[in-house]
Amino acid sequence: MAELNNGPLGGISGKLGNMVASNWRDISYLRAKGKRSKNDPTDKQKIVREKFKMMFDFLIQIKRIVELGFKNKYTGRSTAYHHAVKKNMAAFKGTYPDLEIDLALIEISAGYLLPCSGPEMVPDAEGDLTVKWDDQGSIENQEPSDEATVVLYSEEKKLHAVYVGAQRSELEMLVTLPKSFSGDTVHGYIFFTDVTGKLNSKSIYMGSVKIP
Numbered sequence: 001m002a003e004l005n006n007g008p009l010g011g012i013s014g015k016l017g018n019m020v021a022s023n024w025r026d027i028s029y030l031r032a033k034g035k036r037s038k039n040d041p042t043d044k045q046k047i048v049r050e051k052f053k054m055m056f057d058f059l060i061q062i063k064r065i066v067e068l069g070f071k072n073k074y075t076g077r078s079t080a081y082h083h084a085v086k087k088n089m090a091a092f093k094g095t096y097p098d099l100e101i102d103l104a105l106i107e108i109s110a111g112y113l114l115p116c117s118g119p120e121m122v123p124d125a126e127g128d129l130t131v132k133w134d135d136q137g138s139i140e141n142q143e144p145s146d147e148a149t150v151v152l153y154s155e156e157k158k159l160h161a162v163y164v165g166a167q168r169s170e171l172e173m174l175v176t177l178p179k180s181f182s183g184d185t186v187h188g189y190i191f192f193t194d195v196t197g198k199l200n201s202k203s204i205y206m207g208s209v210k211i212p
Helices: 044-059 064-067 080-090
Strands: 002-004 012-016 019-024 027-032 120-123 128-132 146-153 159-167 171-178 184-193 204-211
Touching: 012 184, 044 064, 044 080, 044 128, 064 080, 064 146, 120 204, 146 171, 171 184
Parallel strands: none
Antiparallel strands: 002 027, 012 019, 019 027, 120 128, 128 171, 146 159, 146 184, 184 204
């Protein structure tokens, strides 16, 4: 695929013989017209397609949060969301066709802020959950005002719940779980964002807890 630079006649689009000129994300390009394959997909192609579909479906529920978490990975040629999907394509276990997402390997955010240390989730009998983390003292690349984002995932319901608000200096966040999560195994992730909204930390997997 070749890129086209705009000349005196401006951008180019449309078909010419077996070539197609088009524009995507402000990039003009020229490519050969695709040929429809008459062959069945190979096993490798089936695996890649199934992984992509599973990961896309998993992350789409929290697309807004994922786009925040990976916003610094946006390059103009790939959206932050698609970068997140690609980044998580290794987070699988099992063999095709019995593939499963390995929830411990999922990344919700990427960045250079100091990540959370020692996070834990403590449920209570009222359906609330307290997320706690360690005080990291005066280590660089953090501020007390960094905002925590907590993402919870019900293994049984296949649903996410997102909570934002506590500052890094508070060392904990109390969240009220959806009533539908009662009795479920819930997995958790946490990351920090600075007050400008421009810098993130890498997300940390907090493990799982059984909700009473």
